[in-house]
Amino acid sequence: xxxxxxxxxxxxxxxxxxxxxxxxxxxxxxxxxxxxxxxxxxxxxxxxxxxxxxxxxxxxxxxxxxxxxxxxxxxxxxxxxxxxxxxxxxxxxxxxxxxxxxxxxxxxxxxxxxxxxxxxxxxxxxxxxxxxxxxxxxxxxxxxxxxxxxxxxxxxxxxxxxxxxxxxxxxxxxxxxxxxxxxxxxxxxxxxxxxxxxxxxxxxxxxxxxxxxxxxxxxxxxxxxxxxxxxxxxxxxxxxxxxxxxxxxxxxxxxxxxxxxxxxxxxxxxxxxxxxxxxxxxxxxxxxxxxxxxxxxxxxxxxxxxxxxxxxxxxxxxxxxxxxxxxxxxxxxxxxxxxxxxxxxxxxxxxxxxxxxxxxxxxxxxxxxxxxxxxxxxxxxxxxxxxxxxxxxxxxxxx
Amino acid sequence: xxxxxxxxxxxxxxxxxxxxxxxxxxxxxxxxxxxxxxxxxxxxxxxxxxxxxxxxxxxxxxxxxxxxxxxxxxxxxxxxxxxxxxxxxxxxxxxxxxxxxxxxxxxxxxxxxxxxxxxxxxxxxxxxxxxxxxx
Amino acid sequence: xxxxxxxxxxxxxxxxxxxxxxxxxxxxxxxxxxxxxxxxxxxxxxxxxxxxxxxxxxxxxxxxxxxxxxxxxxxxxxxxxxxxxxxxxxxxxxxxxxxxxxxxxxxxxxxxxxxxxxxxxxxxxxxxxxxxxxxxxxxxxxxxxxxxxxxxxxxxxxxxxxxxxxxxxxxxxxxxxxxxxxxxxxxxxxxxxxxxxxxxxxxxxxxxxxxxxxxxxxxxxxxxxxxxxxxxxxxxxxxxxxxxxxxxxxxxxxxxxxxxxxxxxxxxxxxxxxxxxxxxxxxxxxxxxxxxxxxxxxxxxxxxxxxxxxxxxxx
Numbered sequence: 145x146x147x148x149x150x151x152x153x154x155x156x157x158x159x160x161x162x163x164x165x166x167x168x169x170x171x172x173x174x175x176x177x178x179x180x181x182x183x184x185x186x187x188x189x190x191x192x193x194x195x196x197x198x199x200x201x202x203x204x205x206x207x208x209x210x211x212x213x214x215x216x217x218x219x220x221x222x223x224x225x226x227x228x229x230x231x232x233x234x235x236x237x238x239x240x241x242x243x244x245x246x247x248x249x250x251x252x253x254x255x256x257x258x259x260x261x262x263x264x265x266x267x268x269x270x271x272x273x274x275x276x277x278x279x280x281x282x283x284x285x286x287x288x289x290x291x292x293x294x295x296x297x298x299x300x301x302x303x304x305x306x307x308x309x310x311x312x313x314x315x316x317x318x319x320x321x322x323x324x325x326x327x328x329x330x331x332x333x334x335x336x337x338x339x340x341x342x343x344x345x346x347x348x349x350x351x352x353x354x355x356x357x358x359x360x361x362x363x364x365x366x367x368x369x370x371x372x373x374x375x376x377x378x379x380x381x382x383x384x385x386x387x388x389x390x391x392x393x394x395x396x397x398x399x400x401x402x403x404x405x406x407x408x409x410x411x412x413x414x415x416x417x418x419x420x421x422x423x424x425x426x427x428x429x430x431x432x433x434x435x436x437x438x439x440x441x442x443x444x445x446x447x448x449x450x451x452x453x454x455x456x457x458x459x460x461x462x463x464x465x466x467x468x469x470x471x472x473x474x475x476x477x478x479x480x481x482x483x484x485x486x487x488x489x490x491x492x493x494x495x496x497x498x499x500x501x502x503x504x505x506x507x508x509x510x511x512x513x514x515x516x517x518x519x520x521x522x523x524x525x526x527x528x529x530x531x532x533x534x535x536x537x538x539x540x541x542x543x
Numbered sequence: 544x545x546x547x548x549x550x551x552x553x554x555x556x557x558x559x560x561x562x563x564x565x566x567x568x569x570x571x572x573x574x575x576x577x578x579x580x581x582x583x584x585x586x587x588x589x590x591x592x593x594x595x596x597x598x599x600x601x602x603x604x605x606x607x608x609x610x611x612x613x614x615x616x617x618x619x620x621x622x623x624x625x626x627x628x629x630x631x632x633x634x635x636x637x638x639x640x641x642x643x644x645x646x647x648x649x650x651x652x653x654x655x656x657x658x659x660x661x662x663x664x665x666x667x668x669x670x671x672x673x674x675x676x677x678x
Numbered sequence: 679x680x681x682x683x684x685x686x687x688x689x690x691x692x693x694x695x696x697x698x699x700x701x702x703x704x705x706x707x708x709x710x711x712x713x714x715x716x717x718x719x720x721x722x723x724x725x726x727x728x729x730x731x732x733x734x735x736x737x738x739x740x741x742x743x744x745x746x747x748x749x750x751x752x753x754x755x756x757x758x759x760x761x762x763x764x765x766x767x768x769x770x771x772x773x774x775x776x777x778x779x780x781x782x783x784x785x786x787x788x789x790x791x792x793x794x795x796x797x798x799x800x801x802x803x804x805x806x807x808x809x810x811x812x813x814x815x816x817x818x819x820x821x822x823x824x825x826x827x828x829x830x831x832x833x834x835x836x837x838x839x840x841x842x843x844x845x846x847x848x849x850x851x852x853x854x855x856x857x858x859x860x861x862x863x864x865x866x867x868x869x870x871x872x873x874x875x876x877x878x879x880x881x882x883x884x885x886x887x888x889x890x891x892x893x894x895x896x897x898x899x900x901x902x903x904x905x906x907x908x909x910x911x912x913x914x915x916x917x918x919x920x921x922x923x924x925x926x927x928x929x930x931x932x933x934x935x936x937x938x939x940x941x942x943x944x945x946x947x948x949x950x951x952x953x954x955x956x957x958x959x960x961x962x963x964x965x966x967x968x969x970x971x972x973x974x975x976x977x978x979x980x981x982x983x984x985x986x987x988x989x990x991x992x993x
Contacts, residue, residue: 153804154804155804155805156804162890162893177808177964201595203596203632204597204598205598206598207598207599207624207626207628208598211624264960266890267960267961268881268888268890268961269959270714271713272960274714274716275548275715278561281561288573289573291575292573292575292577292627292640293576293577293625296624296625296626298626298627306627307575330551333547334548337545338545338546338548340959340960340962341960343962344960344961344963490963491808491891492888492891492963494891546958548957548958552713552954552958555713555715556712556713558715560716560717561715562716562717564717
């Protein structure tokens with residue numbers, strides 16, 4: 145055959161694509177079915193939340209922050225609340241912290257089960273998808289009974305939590321956890337034994353320990369490659385110092401390991417929830433006094449979201465409003481691994497590798513100004529300049 | 544070759560589907576459920592904490608006469624995010640979130656604005672188109 | 679003459695067949711849903727879907743031949759409907775029959791796959807192209823074992839020195855006098871049934887239309903009427919395929935209305951097996967599909983034929 149040996153073309157995935165539950169844009173250059181190059185563009189779901197936080201008071205911002213993510217809403221508000229409480233030098237009662245941790249772990253359960261379903265769907269295993277989401281209803285119901293809402297629990301207030309753990313809730317939690325634990329053992333067997341499913345996960349998207357370190361991945365994605373990185377243990381927040389989690393490490397680093405890492409984490413969460421419910425410290429639900437104005441200062445708050453390390457930087461200039469809230473979500477840290485891991489794989493594996501990091505695009509999208517090193521001309525654009533630029537840009541791409 | 548879901552399949556085949564037939568069959572919401580906000584004048588001192596901390600600016604508060612406790616509380620259901628901060632902030636338990644009124648969809652925008660207060664005060668607020676206090 | 683027309687247009691072929699196809703599709707979807715613990719659609723859902731699609735605007739993508747774009751769905755449906763004429767639908771005698779129609783039917787059944795592949799290949803959409811590539815790849819994978827598997831009963835009869843023919847009508851009558859070929863040729867039965875799933879692109883062989891990878895595969899650009907015709911063609915092909923496998927492997931056709939009911943029940947039984955497989959198995963990548971068919975499917979069929987020959991020699 146004298147035809148050109150390489151028939152390359154670019155498969156665009158997104159911003160709208162059935163594999164993506166949120167907008168993101170990927171371009172995969174393929175030769176036949178093999179991916180040889182990949183690029184990613186993020187930012188389609190930028191919502192201006194960081195800027196929005198600057199125009200609201202400390203309490204209002206708490207609820208705005210909670211809406212960054214529709215899956216891990218509580219962990220965002222916890223990260224923010226922990227930071228603000230540190231700024232205000234407020235001591236949060238132990239019972240409130242423990243209740244926060246219970247909800248953190250229940251949320252992790254809900255998030256990982258959701259992810260398992262989505263990943264199964266991307267692998268074309270819809271039956272597993274339906275079963276996991278059926279069982280996820282259990283934890284959603286628990287959270288609804290406990291907090292009054294299925295998604296945005298609004299458990300946190302600055303200085304503590306809104307509601308107590310009632311006896312009915314405790315019973316519901318223990319009952320639900322027992323059922324879910326049995327199901328999770330079963331799903332762990334499914335993902336590690338089902339012959340057809342293993343063909344799609346074993347040895348796919350393997351990331352070695354060294355690569356994981358170099359790419360700076362976080363969360364279960366890192367732990368599946370043997371990187372012992374878990375904020376719950378490295379820098380315990382809320383009640384994690386008294387009720388510690390156990391790290392779940394695997395070494396294989398492929399998609400199967402990422403499935404198993406998350407399922408193992410689920411099992412540890414069940415253990416932790418039981419310990420917390422049994423040993424819930426007595427005491428108040430909120431701190432004595434939470435000031436409306438905060439002293440000037442800045443603080444960094446790190447927590448372990450279901451997807452990995454979530455980072456908050458909060459600065460106060462002494463007013464009723466935050467001066468700056470900076471959020472970095474784990475998806476951003478993990479996105480680099482998608483680009484490197486897909487190269488050399490079959491196009492059919494791309495959605496699986498992408499979903500393997502459990503991406504959450506709209507949480508992740510931020511406005512970024514890139515300044516090259518040594519470029520003194522770091523322009524600050526006024527509104528008029530920005531408008532001018534926008535008009536020129538669209539005129540240019542239309543022609 | 545192991546196929547892992549076989550037992551689930553056999554079990555599901557003889558099980559009722561778990562799909563809930565909402566709106567034909569309704570499941571009551573749990574008691575803590577955060578639905579529509581309601582306000583009662585009893586105990587209200589007009590401190591405005593609920594308005595200040597509302598993240599969605601869903602509350603308009605009208606202080607007609609603070610000494611005689613004549614207030615009007617206008618609530619925008621369509622802006623509300625049902626976070627419950629207003630109920631939490633209120634030291635006199637004037638605000639509650641309803642666990643029954645949560646099917647709030649509707650085609651009429653005006654129905655989303657609920658005004659609480661004495662009828663004559665509401666009439667005054669509406670007739671004179673008073674600005675909300677602190678707005 | 680009138681009888682032929684009724685046969686052709688209303689029952690068992692024609693409209694009756696299309697209605698049956700949609701009902702079979704409903705059974706498929708409903709059973710799948712129940713196995714997944716869901717409610718599933720009501721019986722008229724496939725009809726409503728087809729009607730809705732037929733009434734919708736068809737958007738013709740730029741850069742593809744308008745003639746081919748419109749003609750391919752028609753050809754696909756026509757092929758499937760024609761194939762139905764030679765098979766004993768619902769256990770009734772085939773509407774038309776001539777020597778060698780078994781081969782013709784098998785080729786007509788492939789027409790749908792070819793049309794879907796061509797439909798994807800002639801648009802400029804990248805998902806369609808990737809889908810078309812997978813359609814053809816998959817076709818080359820399952821086609822040979824599938825055809826050989828469906829020819830096996832005729833070959834077996836021939837080797838056994840029984841009256842045999844390449845004419846479906848006669849073949850199924852002589853099959854009726856034999857023990858079920860399911861028992862004597864179990865391997866090719868499995869290959870035929872699984873091959874049918876490959877032909878209909880049902881999970882786990884749905885890589886050509888894997889939505890999470892290539893949207894709707896070869897049919898990404900289709901909407902409205904074209905899509906409706908393709909989906910009707912698939913519905914018809916489901917019935918034709920199940921009928922053919924049932925007739926050849928599950929005891930041929932008998933006489934009388936009861937035999938027809940029994941025959942239909944057998945096809946539904948086969949559909950149940952197909953649904954169970956759909957529920958249990960995760961999607962195969964296209965290279966895994968090819969591997970499965972060439973490494974396992976073909977070898978199994980050849981092994982079955984070898985066994986037949988050995989029996990023949992030993993006797």
